[in-house]
Amino acid sequence: MSVISPARTTTVDYNTLPANTQSAFDRLMEQADHTANAAEYEALMTALIAITGITGVRYNEILKCACPCDCGLIFDADAPGLHTVEDPQGYNLGRLQCPQCTDDHPTGHAE
Ligand SMILES: [Zn+2]
Ligand SMILES: [Zn+2]
Numbered sequence: 001m002s003v004i005s006p007a008r009t010t011t012v013d014y015n016t017l018p019a020n021t022q023s024a025f026d027r028l029m030e031q032a033d034h035t036a037n038a039a040e041y042e043a044l045m046t047a048l049i050a051i052t053g054i055t056g057v058r059y060n061e062i063l064k065c066a067c068p069c070d071c072g073l074i075f076d077a078d079a080p081g082l083h084t085v086e087d088p089q090g091y092n093l094g095r096l097q098c099p100q101c102t103d104d105h106p107t108g109h110a111e
Helices: 019-034 038-052 100-105
Strands: 011-015 062-064 073-076 083-086 096-097
Touching: 019 038, 038 062, 073 100
Parallel strands: none
Antiparallel strands: 011 073, 062 073, 083 096
């Protein structure tokens, strides 16, 4: 007996979002990156997930691909196969490449 799982939107391409959603995303991400308040961070991430429409996020945290290429993939920060571009220093969000970029052109330090 097979189980059909519901359709999921686990990633969204930033470049395909409407301009007003992009600017809201940028503003919320900027705040999330710099807040020192954990409750505020959670609230910002919840809002970010809501406006991007991504579902199935495991730890209420999403990221935009930090690759130097023009990839704008937004994805679950806990997804498998991500590659660290830069360790967080003085900000909250990890700088990670999406799985596609990790496959195509990994950058930064190796795990
Ligand atoms: Zn990418
Ligand atoms: Zn890339």
